[in-house]
Amino acid sequence: MKSKKPKKQRIFQTVMNDTSADPTRWDLDEHLNGCLAAYQIEQGFGAAVALGFEALSGIARDVEIRAKAGCFHPNKLDEQWIVSPKETFPVSWIWIRALSTAWERYNSEGAPLGRAFGLEGGQGKSPALTKILQMLDERAIAHWIWWRVKTIRETGEDIRIEDVIQEGAEKFGKADITVRRAWEKFRKLEKAKNKK
Numbered sequence: 001m002k003s004k005k006p007k008k009q010r011i012f013q014t015v016m017n018d019t020s021a022d023p024t025r026w027d028l029d030e031h032l033n034g035c036l037a038a039y040q041i042e043q044g045f046g047a048a049v050a051l052g053f054e055a056l057s058g059i060a061r062d063v064e065i066r067a068k069a070g071c072f073h074p075n076k077l078d079e080q081w082i083v084s085p086k087e088t089f090p091v092s093w094i095w096i097r098a099l100s101t102a103w104e105r106y107n108s109e110g111a112p113l114g115r116a117f118g119l120e121g122g123q124g125k126s127p128a129l130t131k132i133l134q135m136l137d138e139r140a141i142a143h144w145i146w147w148r149v150k151t152i153r154e155t156g157e158d159i160r161i162e163d164v165i166q167e168g169a170e171k172f173g174k175a176d177i178t179v180r181r182a183w184e185k186f187r188k189l190e191k192a193k194n195k196k
Helices: 011-019 028-041 045-068 093-109 128-154 161-172 176-193
Strands: none
Touching (some): 028 045, 028 093, 045 128, 128 161, 128 176, 161 176
């Protein structure tokens, strides 16, 4: 089943495309790790459901890119579904459980879908999804800053984090304070993750 492509890529999608070492593969591990890291910061049912959808969306994007690059055997391809509907892909249990619980709530409570899935903020509150997507973008901005500094320093050039923050603000169309806040929020995670 083909889905409509978004008119404009979200920041975390742009970053995943920029930082991927292999152009035939979207950095699925980075995306899934980003979803889990975002959940660890913003735990809750709505966050788990929203990030579960994001994780599945990332897996689908990775499959689509690899299929277009010819990474699948032709007998595993399907015109309508990209790959055969019988193919299996690993999905972390947290996302399966969150989505199945949301579906059970929807079926048993009869509440509107957005409320049962914990994605609506309720009267006077912003939707949980808005906050989650912002966090994924902030996480991606921090990853991009780390990647950009590393890439520049590998060439022997010296670069300050502040210069990269300014570059990121221009690249992503955000205020420098927004980009700096994203770096401050996730820099420890980026540094710890990349020490391995």
